[in-house]
Amino acid sequence: MDMPDSEWVEVEPLPHVNGDVRSVLDSVASLKAAWETVVSHNTESFRESRRRGLRRHAIETGIIERLYDVDWGVTEALVAEGITAEAVARANSGALGEDVLQTINSQYDALQFLSEVARDKTRLTTSLIKQLHHAFTRTQRTYTATGPNGMRFEATLLHGEWKQQSNHVTRPDGSKLEYTPADQVQPQMDRLVELYNEMGDEDPVVRSAWLHHRFVRIHPFQDGNGRVARGLTLLTLLSANLAPLVVDRRERDRYIECLDRANAGDLRPLVRFFAELEIVALRSELERPAVERGGAGSGGALAVLDAHIDRLRNLRNEKGAGDRRARIESLANSIHGRIGSWLSAFGDHVQERYRAIDPSASALTTSVGPPDDKARWWRRQVVTTARSVDFYVNLTDGVWWSQLRLDVLGQRLRYLVFLQKVGHGESGVLTLTVYAEVVEKTGEDGRDTAEQIAVSSPTESVTWTYVDSLETQWERVEELLDDSLVVALDRFSNGLS
Structure with missing residues (x-):
């Protein structure tokens, strides 16, 4: 859709969100209740399922930003086996440079740090956001910048520091979206964090969509804003005991469209999008491996069989x-x-x-x-x-x-x-x-x-x-x-x- 030029705007409180998003938010709540009934957070199977979700996010968040490209078969291997060169070699469907692996691993480390922050219920601060940026971009030395004459060049990326030059983006239709000027970043980020911490009673999916969009509209860093924004979305959801959603390459166009709709004043498409992805994330964590890692011991085939039988008996006799x-x-x-x-x-x-x-x-x-x-x-x-x-x-x-x-x-x-x-x-x-x-x-x-x-x-x-x-x-x-x-x-x- 064609968009008008958009000047930067100050951070405003969450608008009233109504209409067609209520049913999908109710679906998230319903699925979360079912998920909590059958999933134990204290098992190795749950922890491995959560690691798989974070690996997928670590891979896809860079693909969304066009930092690199990863073959789908290689992606599945990295998600299932771990982010290693050995997993790439076993995939037999593509190659991946060591620099890309390092970038993905740094993003995965950032997500694990974020998970710990969520588990500890740490209050969101601008200092924490700067830490997240440093964690997500620590292997990235430069970014592509555009000079006053329109020439593109590689500039040094400042890790965990606010941008020093004002910026904007030109959309495919030629219209401009102006981000918060450099001299206004600190007060606007302070306002963003203040409002976010005041809305603890809001639906976490709605809260995460608001934070994501308002952070992107400020665009406080030179580069890496999208990765940090998606990380902040996970922080909100994990803090509310939800699963880590993933915006993958197949959803990129819809994701950008939802952000543009939010820029035009309608947050509902982004809320619905995140709610649908949260349903996907909760659903994927319902998987339980047949036998917990190491559960069969060293008793051979009969021990493995006994473990399977015990698992099936427990599943069938499970309360409810x-x-x-x-x-x-x-x-x-x-x-x-x-x-x-x-x-x-x-x-x-x-x-x-x-x-x-x-x-x-x-x-x-x-x-x-x-x-x-x-x-x-x-x-x-x-x-x-x-x-x-x-x-x-x-x-x-x-x-x-x-x-x-x-x-x-x-x-x-x-x-x-x-x-x-x-x-x-x-x-x-x-x-x-x-x-x-x-x-x-x-x-x-x-x-x-x-x-x-x-x-x-x-x-x-x-x-x-x-x-x-x-x-x-x-x-x-x-x-x-x-x-x-x-x-x-x-x-x-x-x-x-």
Whole structure:
């Protein structure tokens, strides 16, 4: 969207935030309650899950700033195994320079420092913000600056010190956004911290969005402001016993758009964005490894088997597990039925339109859920979507799936909607994801090969807990189905000949 030139503005208190964000904030609160029911902060599995979240943030926060680029396969290896050259080598999908590894490690160290600050409930101060900047940028010696004549050059970065020159940014549409002048940074930062510390009763997601945006509008440092802003967001959330969200490369455009909307006076898109990412973060921490590290001891295969059996017994006997299971399965059946009806009606409209170019075009809708054996179909696609959305899917009883299959001009589109239980055991959490593929050919063995053309990203999913109702998120479901079908049908139709 085109934006007008924006002069710098003084820090103002949090405006009243209402409208369409209430439902998503309620979803965060509901998921947090479910998360607290099944997650123990004192286990190695939780600590490793938290480390994975911080590693992902450490990698993606630099990619968002275009400091470096990291192949997706390498990213997943670093998240799972640790930020080391050995993990990069084992990924077999790209290389990474030692300087980039050092930068990512310094950012990870900064996040660990930030986690300790949150755990100790340390009050936010300008001195702490300067410490965070120094921690995030300690391996960065220079930054790209623009001189009065418009020439770009590499300038020395001052770690943990306010900027000494006023600055602005020119948006893609040519408009200018003016940041706080250098001589006003100290009083404006003092005001920012004062107001933030006074709003302790506000919803932490709203509070984090306000702090993030107002900090970015001041832009107090020469460089690294985005990394510090995202760090401050985590500080707010972790202090409220929430999970560390991650703004990853797939969400960059929406992130920038939300900040621009906030610049124009509407904080709600940024609040909604952070709330959706917080849902992703809480959901990803519901994973529990089958056996705690070192839990099997040295007793060999039988000891490992006993550890697995004990784990399964504990999960099934866990207080409230039976009630969560019954309620989430009842909810899944209701959602599943509504999705099947929606896809069937949509398929009828699509079939009618495609028959204008192919009289034999057909649209077929199929829906299956547990305990049907077919609920275990599509394992590869189910796991792919869960990984894309960053959570562990419980495949014990299968998933609820619906398929819209289109056959047009000899080509086939499979559009799949999955309802998946999240986490080991009965967490009481259910997530909807989508996946689409074009069937390329069928071999002599009757198996086909297919090309993936659409898959959910972290915020392109919908999550319920066992205390929710179908209607809680149905508007979001329709929005997600419609948006993802736009992408799938566009890719499919472009391939027709």
